[in-house]
Amino acid sequence: MLISVPVGTRSIKEYEHIVDEGIIEKIRQLGKDMEGVRILNISSTAFGGGVAEMLYTLIPLMRDVGLNADWQIIPGSEDFFTVTKLFHNALQGMDLIITPEMTSTYLKQNENNADLFDGVYDVVMVHDPQPASILSFIDEKGKKTGKWIWRCHIDLTTARPSVWNFLEPYLKQYDAAVFTMPQYIKNDFWVDKIAIISPTIDPLSSKNIGINQEMINSILERYHIDVNRPILTQVSRFDPWKDPLGVIDAYRIAKEKFPEVQLLMVASMATDDPEGFHYYEKTSRHADGDADIHLLSNLEGVGNLEVNAFQRASQVIIQKSTREGFGLVVSEALWKERPVIGGDVGGIPLQIINGKNGFLVSGSEQCGKKIVQLLENPEMAREMGRFGKEHVRKNFLSPRQLADYMELFNYLYQSN
Numbered sequence: 051m052l053i054s055v056p057v058g059t060r061s062i063k064e065y066e067h068i069v070d071e072g073i074i075e076k077i078r079q080l081g082k083d084m085e086g087v088r089i090l091n092i093s094s095t096a097f098g099g100g101v102a103e104m105l106y107t108l109i110p111l112m113r114d115v116g117l118n119a120d121w122q123i124i125p126g127s128e129d130f131f132t133v134t135k136l137f138h139n140a141l142q143g144m145d146l147i148i149t150p151e152m153t154s155t156y157l158k159q160n161e162n163n164a165d166l167f168d169g170v171y172d173v174v175m176v177h178d179p180q181p182a183s184i185l186s187f188i189d190e191k192g193k194k195t196g197k198w199i200w201r202c203h204i205d206l207t208t209a210r211p212s213v214w215n216f217l218e219p220y221l222k223q224y225d226a227a228v229f230t231m232p233q234y235i236k237n238d239f240w241v242d243k244i245a246i247i248s249p250t251i252d253p254l255s256s257k258n259i260g261i262n263q264e265m266i267n268s269i270l271e272r273y274h275i276d277v278n279r280p281i282l283t284q285v286s287r288f289d290p291w292k293d294p295l296g297v298i299d300a301y302r303i304a305k306e307k308f309p310e311v312q313l314l315m316v317a318s319m320a321t322d323d324p325e326g327f328h329y330y331e332k333t334s335r336h337a338d339g340d341a342d343i344h345l346l347s348n349l350e351g352v353g354n355l356e357v358n359a360f361q362r363a364s365q366v367i368i369q370k371s372t373r374e375g376f377g378l379v380v381s382e383a384l385w386k387e388r389p390v391i392g393g394d395v396g397g398i399p400l401q402i403i404n405g406k407n408g409f410l411v412s413g414s415e416q417c418g419k420k421i422v423q424l425l426e427n428p429e430m431a432r433e434m435g436r437f438g439k440e441h442v443r444k445n446f447l448s449p450r451q452l453a454d455y456m457e458l459f460n461y462l463y464q465s466n
């Protein structure tokens with residue numbers, strides 16, 4: 051067996067007072083139509099990053115509305131995850147000369163994982179490139195049942211042909227594919243069904259649920275952060291695409307005008323991202339001993355509740371990505387009524403309406419200036435925060451994504 055991930059429970063009823071009624075009704079109807087349908091999700095990690103974050107909510111909700119849903123992760127050697135991170139980087143536009151050793155490491159692991167795969171499913175959704183070629187081996191071994199979906203969470207707009215051309219034949223074996231934005235679909239990519247579904251956040255998770263000021267203060271105190279001075283926060287894996295060095299440069303610009311300002315850079319070290327530690331050190335060197343820059347991670351006990359508190363304690367949230375499939379953290383921050391300054395890339399413009407709930411920027415200098423503007427205008431920042439929360443409520447909360455997935459599952463199940 052692949053590795054089964056235990057998830058908690060959730061009830062769709064709890065979302066009734068948060069999202070629009072029509073979405074809940076649609077989910078309930080689809081649940082009735084698909085009672086007992088067997089769904090499996092396969093991904094590469096149960097910890098760190100947006101995919102895991104979403105599955106911890108979506109799997110229990112699928113179960114709650116009648117589906118027989120499961121989530122399994124693939125095992126992988128360190129070499130394998132190093133190769134898949136290189137692939138990930140190349141798919142987001144970084145140069146890579148792909149070697150036979152890399153492809154062999156990637157395919158061998160997927161073949162081994164296909165040996166571990168068992169069970170009969172109606173719909174299987176495979177997330178991202180790490181486990182993508184597993185289907186080809188499962189099919190070869192005569193173990194394929196039901197319809198298979200490849201769910202791509204990354205920004206493919208500038209994918210390097212070397213890696214894309216290598217992966218594409220494996221991806222074309224799927225019955226369906228899901229992308230976050232239409233511009234991520236390559237011109238010559240073709241499977242029977244393509245859906246565009248954007249990610250969502252869970253308003254009831256410990257990361258997003260309302261918490262009181264007392265709790266926020268006590269968490270910040272634990273990390274020696276001064277609640278009485280302005281706080282800027284970026285919550286992101288330490289990864290070149292999240293531009294942690296650029297965030298520090300923008301903070302330094304703001305610091306000239308607001309010497310009191312503090313910067314929190316919060317990261318979780320994902321098990322499928324070996325680059326994280328290297329980038330952490332690089333960021334730490336760039337911070338150059340500045341006592342007002344706090345580099346925090348799960349290694350210091352930062353979990354969901356802490357991220358929640360840091361976001362709520364911030365005057366401004368930054369997400370200065372240079373590539374971003376979607377960027378769940380943007381919606382997480384908007385939900386907390388905070389203005390967000392984000393890179394004008396990938397899925398970020400779906401979430402930030404420039405000038406309404408934050409600003410879209412393309413460089414550190416522009417980012418620094420926008421931080422200053424927001425710190426100088428707290429009333430504008432508050433107004434943006436209010437707008438941001440409603441934008442997320444309408445578009446980026448879990449029930450909407452659940453409904454979209456169930457619609458796709460139903461379409462594929464009916465065409466079985």
Ligand code: UDP
Nearest residue numbers: 099100103285286287316317318377378379
């Ligand atoms: N995250 C976290 N702690 C951290 C860093 C990130 O819990 O220290 C979470 C973050 O809150 C979000 C997810 O990891 O839910 C990151 O998703 P996103 O789509 O922003 O980026 P990805 O890591 O998938 O590229």
